[in-house]
Amino acid sequence: MDKKKGILLVALGTPRSCETEDVREYLKEFLGDPLVIQKPRWLWLPILNGIILKVRPQKSAEMYKQIWTDEGSPLMSYTIAQTEQLQGLREDFDVHFAMTYGEPRIDKVIREMKESGVEDITVLPLYPQYSLTTVEPIIQQVKKIDDKINVIRDFHQIESYTDLLAESIREKWQANHYDKLILSYHGIPLSYVTKKKDDYEAQCIETTRLVVEKLGLKEEEYEHTYQSKFGPEKWLEPATIDRIAELPKEDTKKVLICSPAFVADCLETLFELEIENKEVFVENGGETFDFVHPFNDSLEFTKVLSEVIEKNKVEVEVEV
Numbered sequence: 245m246d247k248k249k250g251i252l253l254v255a256l257g258t259p260r261s262c263e264t265e266d267v268r269e270y271l272k273e274f275l276g277d278p279l280v281i282q283k284p285r286w287l288w289l290p291i292l293n294g295i296i297l298k299v300r301p302q303k304s305a306e307m308y309k310q311i312w313t314d315e316g317s318p319l320m321s322y323t324i325a326q327t328e329q330l331q332g333l334r335e336d337f338d339v340h341f342a343m344t345y346g347e348p349r350i351d352k353v354i355r356e357m358k359e360s361g362v363e364d365i366t367v368l369p370l371y372p373q374y375s376l377t378t379v380e381p382i383i384q385q386v387k388k389i390d391d392k393i394n395v396i397r398d399f400h401q402i403e404s405y406t407d408l409l410a411e412s413i414r415e416k417w418q419a420n421h422y423d424k425l426i427l428s429y430h431g432i433p434l435s436y437v438t439k440k441k442d443d444y445e446a447q448c449i450e451t452t453r454l455v456v457e458k459l460g461l462k463e464e465e466y467e468h469t470y471q472s473k474f475g476p477e478k479w480l481e482p483a484t485i486d487r488i489a490e491l492p493k494e495d496t497k498k499v500l501i502c503s504p505a506f507v508a509d510c511l512e513t514l515f516e517l518e519i520e521n522k523e524v525f526v527e528n529g530g531e532t533f534d535f536v537h538p539f540n541d542s543l544e545f546t547k548v549l550s551e552v553i554e555k556n557k558v559e560v561e562v563e564v
Contacts, residue, residue: 318508344381373448374398408539420532422500434477467487
């Protein structure tokens with residue numbers, strides 16, 4: 245008899261609400277992960293608990309309030325939609341979702357899946373590119389429960405993903421006369437790449453190469469940047485917000501921005517890019533700042549997830 249199979253989609257996580265205390269609880273878990281902030285615990289935890297968690301939660305809560313919807317967190321809503329759509333496409337799997345930080349917890353959902361009779365579980369992190377700061381925490385949490393569970397590391401090289409990403413950009417790019425396309429990826433500290441050998445930067449560069457090739461863009465028509473810098477440490481560059489401030493002075497007044505590291509809208513897309521970066525661009529003389537939203541509840545993207553799972557299934561069977 246075939247084993248009952250399951251899929252677990254995993255996103256980063258979100259506060260329960262946009263109230264300060266819920267944001268503080270979420271940030272404490274997220275920023276307390278030694279894979280996210282790779283500093284000695286004796287140094288980092290006093291800074292986190294003594295300074296950051298006293299100041300940042302209120303500021304972050306105000307940001308969340310600007311993107312919160314009647315259904316709650318956009319990331320939660322879109323992750324639920326992706327899960328439901330994937331279940332509709334893949335009746336051969338029992339499909340669930342979890343969050344790396346916050347609820348529903350990875351360990352709890354996996355145990356519930358096992359209790360329901362699911363024996364063969366595949367975990368798919370909702371990140372096209374692998375990083376020690378995003379996918380590795382998922383791998384570590386999963387392995388603590390069952391080290392035989394397979395976790396898919398990335399899917400940036402899947403052609404249907406880059407095709408869909410290129411198509412989502414093309415629709416807007418061709419509808420307006422933009423001066424430049426900005427491909428903005430979530431940043432990580434430079435030391436994670438140079439010292440920890442995180443291959444995230446290389447995968448982001450490869451994603452950009454594949455997408456601009458499909459779009460047929462010339463080198464001067466696009467830029468590759470990194471956003472969300474946190475703390476004094478040197479991060480991957482160039483910084484999106486720095487380039488956004490500089491571009492109007494270089495006579496680049498109309499830009500289209502896209503964030504290929506995200507598959508669903510969240511604080512980093514809806515607030516940081518669409519509100520904060522837009523304000524900086526306009527303040528410095530920019531005229532048009534348009535944003536290509538992540539895939540969100542696009543059924544075409546859910547079909548890509550299904551293909552990623554199928555390819556992984558074949559690869560695992562070949563290895564066995």
